Amino acid sequence: MIKDLFYFLIFPGMIFSVLMGGILSWSDRKITARVQFRKGPPFLQPFYDIGKLFYKETILPEHGARLTFLAAPVFALFSATLANVFILLPSIFPGSGFKGDLIVVFYLLTIPSLSYIIGSLASGNPLASLGASREIKLIMSYELTFILALACIVIKSGMSLSISDIIAAQQEGGAFIGSVSGVLLFIVILFVIQAKLALVPFDMSEAETEIAHGVFIEYSGSAYAIIKMARYIMLFTLPSLMMTLLMGGFSLSGFGILWSILKLVVILLLITLIRNTNPRLRLDQAMRFFFIWMNLIAVIAIGLSIIKL
Amino acid sequence: MSLGSYCFRKSLWVFHFGGASCNNCDIEILDCLTSRYDIERFGMQLVGTIRHADVLLVSGSINRKCRARLLKVYNQAPKPILVVAFGACGCTGGIFAEGNVFGGPVDTIIPVDAYIPGCPPKPEAILAGIVKLLNK
Numbered sequence: 279m280i281k282d283l284f285y286f287l288i289f290p291g292m293i294f295s296v297l298m299g300g301i302l303s304w305s306d307r308k309i310t311a312r313v314q315f316r317k318g319p320p321f322l323q324p325f326y327d328i329g330k331l332f333y334k335e336t337i338l339p340e341h342g343a344r345l346t347f348l349a350a351p352v353f354a355l356f357s358a359t360l361a362n363v364f365i366l367l368p369s370i371f372p373g374s375g376f377k378g379d380l381i382v383v384f385y386l387l388t389i390p391s392l393s394y395i396i397g398s399l400a401s402g403n404p405l406a407s408l409g410a411s412r413e414i415k416l417i418m419s420y421e422l423t424f425i426l427a428l429a430c431i432v433i434k435s436g437m438s439l440s441i442s443d444i445i446a447a448q449q450e451g452g453a454f455i456g457s458v459s460g461v462l463l464f465i466v467i468l469f470v471i472q473a474k475l476a477l478v479p480f481d482m483s484e485a486e487t488e489i490a491h492g493v494f495i496e497y498s499g500s501a502y503a504i505i506k507m508a509r510y511i512m513l514f515t516l517p518s519l520m521m522t523l524l525m526g527g528f529s530l531s532g533f534g535i536l537w538s539i540l541k542l543v544v545i546l547l548l549i550t551l552i553r554n555t556n557p558r559l560r561l562d563q564a565m566r567f568f569f570i571w572m573n574l575i576a577v578i579a580i581g582l583s584i585i586k587l
Numbered sequence: 588m589s590l591g592s593y594c595f596r597k598s599l600w601v602f603h604f605g606g607a608s609c610n611n612c613d614i615e616i617l618d619c620l621t622s623r624y625d626i627e628r629f630g631m632q633l634v635g636t637i638r639h640a641d642v643l644l645v646s647g648s649i650n651r652k653c654r655a656r657l658l659k660v661y662n663q664a665p666k667p668i669l670v671v672a673f674g675a676c677g678c679t680g681g682i683f684a685e686g687n688v689f690g691g692p693v694d695t696i697i698p699v700d701a702y703i704p705g706c707p708p709k710p711e712a713i714l715a716g717i718v719k720l721l722n723k
């Protein structure tokens with residue numbers, strides 16, 4: 279029991295992943311600044327932001343469901359943390375985890391977006407509901423792609439649904455990214471991550487220039503701080519899911535740590551560069567992108583992995 | 588100084604309220620985000636909603652229609668909030684002060700923490716104002 283609480287709250291759960299996510303978020307902002315020839319924020323900036331948000335007043339909506347409004351960020355934080363624990367534990371302790379945890383992780387990774395939707399609808403703000411409707415459509419478009427990609431990974435690992443088996447399969451036969459279908463999957467999952475993190479070009483649900491932060495428009499103070507923490511955790515969780523599924527997972531011994539950090543940085547660099555070199559897509563363009571092109575690539579990858587390419 | 592107020596000064600998020608501005612001040616504000624001046628190195632960010640804001644930046648002259656809206660926006664902000672009157676129009680009314688629709692300088696409507704004069708203020712003046720605000 280105490281061990282489980284330690285896993286959930288400290289390592290590899292909440293505190294560790296918020297720290298890692300904060301560092302990744304700083305690197306994201308720093309890289310963005312360097313791309314634009316700016317100097318960029320100081321290293322502790324994400325933590326200053328969170329500290330400041332906890333210090334500020336939290337305003338509740340006058341018309342709207344206040345309890346739901348406040349509960350939604352907490353749900354987002356907890357499910358993101360749980361997903362993180364389930365993804366990281368099999369890498370740290372080989373053989374842990376249970377049968378089917380891949381599916382649990384898939385659902386847990388959807389809950390943050392869903393709770394943002396619920397919270398924004400509970401606030402009673404028209405722009406928030408506009409953002410929520412955009413977010414729902416975005417979820418509908420990328421979730422099918424995501425599950426096709428996961429199905430392909432399941433096929434490649436010899437029909438196993440547990441993350442530790444997937445890591446074991448990669449340790450025997452080399453990381454999945456070393457095959458043609460693995461490279462296709464890498465592209466597909468990279469764009470799914472981009473959409474799940476709501477980064478440009480898929481940030482239409484919180485487009486601050488059109489609908490003023492959309493789903494987050496009414497959140498202030500501590501509630502918004504919790505949302506920020508959930509988003510930092512997601513910024514760490516999704517790349518580590520990608521590493522686990524395609525690049526052989528983390529390792530915590532000797533040079534393994536450096537190698538893991540390198541993989542994480544490469545994925546983050548790709549995400550940031552996509553974010554900085556693209557304009558925001560319209561919703562229909564994003565849906566077409568996922569429904570036609572990404573699904574097509576995912577299906578091709580499934581075909582290739584059945585004939586073991 | 589508590590940890591909270593230390594973090595507060597390190598991460599000011601700015602919400603821009605454009606009154607009846609001639610738009611020149613607004614363009615100068617955008618200058619501060621460019622690579623030459625880059626206010627993000629102080630942790631500042633332009634946000635799109637008053638609920639996330641720590642600084643309410645009021646530019647342009649406030650006419651009689653704007654007056655009530657400015658008050659409403661100020662009341663919607665999560666406290667503590669700093670108010671900056673930006674440009675000659677925000678500080679005193681500038682060239683519009685004698686117009687028949689002029690609604691009063693910002694400090695007659697809401698409490699102001701810093702004034703940045705100029706028509707429009709140069710980005711250097713904006714940075715000087717920010718530094719003053721941070722050391723307050």
Ligand code: SF4
Binds near residue numbers: 706707708
């Ligand atoms: S201060 Fe000058 S530049 Fe700024 S809005 Fe007023 S008239 Fe325009």
